[in-house]
Amino acid sequence: MKNSRIIASLDLVDPKEILDLAEKISGEIFAIKINWPTIMSCGVEIIDHLSNYSKVICDLKIADIPYTNEKIANIASGHGAWGIISHIFPGEDSLKAVVKGAMGTKVFGVVSMSNPDSEHLLNGNWQTMMRIGKTNGIYGIVAPANNQDLLIKIKKEAGNLKIISPGSIFQGGDPLLTLENGADYVIIGRGIYESKDPVEFINNFNELCKRNNLLGE
């Protein structure tokens, strides 16, 4: 579905299972996100294979020195990633290297996280990280679906940056409210792949978005 607001986080480790599910849902979502468990279990080629079905966002949360960051981003881009998620906290030099290595693949920067203890270290610095992101060519940011107060504040200052939000359902967030409060896309993992019928779950959520005038362009 061209205008779906769902990014399906397929954090599965069996290549057949992930490709079968990707085939079933690809027409009804915006993109698929994969993370380290999938890439480490299935190999980096899983990015190429999934790209046959959908846009693929590689959630690598890159957080290293510039030299290493550039290489990581470049490998993901070379395998067809549509998007890459990077940390911003290591600093401007490190983020610049991600954007350079990404070669046009869209970079999403983490400005806050959904795990409760991210309040202690990371989340308080979201404004600085967002400023660094904006001035270094990122396409979007990651902000939590289970912390609506923070999401609303982040939305007010996000400008053109797309907001993608994890933390719904299994982490307590409400995906519809997350879109209402300004996220462009909700990232949903276990809520989809652990549901009895992932296709039905996705169709129902797309329908709910439609009824609430929340379908994207």
Ligand code: BMP
């Ligand atoms: P789930 O819907 O099953 O909780 O999955 C959420 C996904 O989003 C996981 O891949 C997780 O690593 C990722 N994520 C998150 O949950 N919170 C964040 O702040 C950033 C993430 O990338």
